[in-house]
Amino acid sequence: METAVDQKVQKKKPEKKMPFILYSYCKSSASWRVRLTLALKGFTIGKQVEYRAVNLVKDGGEHKKDEYFALNPAKLVPTLVV
Numbered sequence: 001m002e003t004a005v006d007q008k009v010q011k012k013k014p015e016k017k018m019p020f021i022l023y024s025y026c027k028s029s030a031s032w033r034v035r036l037t038l039a040l041k042g043f044t045i046g047k048q049v050e051y052r053a054v055n056l057v058k059d060g061g062e063h064k065k066d067e068y069f070a071l072n073p074a075k076l077v078p079t080l081v082v
Contacts, residue, residue: 018050021081023071025056025063031078 024031045051055062072079
């Protein structure tokens with residue numbers, strides 16, 4: 001016998017994974033151009049594109065850490081993961 005909670009769990013749609021992840025710094029002109037191009041192509045930051053901020057100032061720059069190096073060996077922003 002199913003409960004109301006079981007029925008809700010079954011009806012719950014799986015979360016859609018965003019097709020792109022943009023690693024960016026808000027004051028970077030290169031990042032701004034990528035965001036502009038994505039917008040012109042019809043992609044919405046927050047809906048189709050996940051935005052992850054990379055601070056270039058804090059602790060010598062998050063873009064210089066090993067986690068970011070795995071994404072972009074050049075250690076530059078922006079990085080667009082498809």
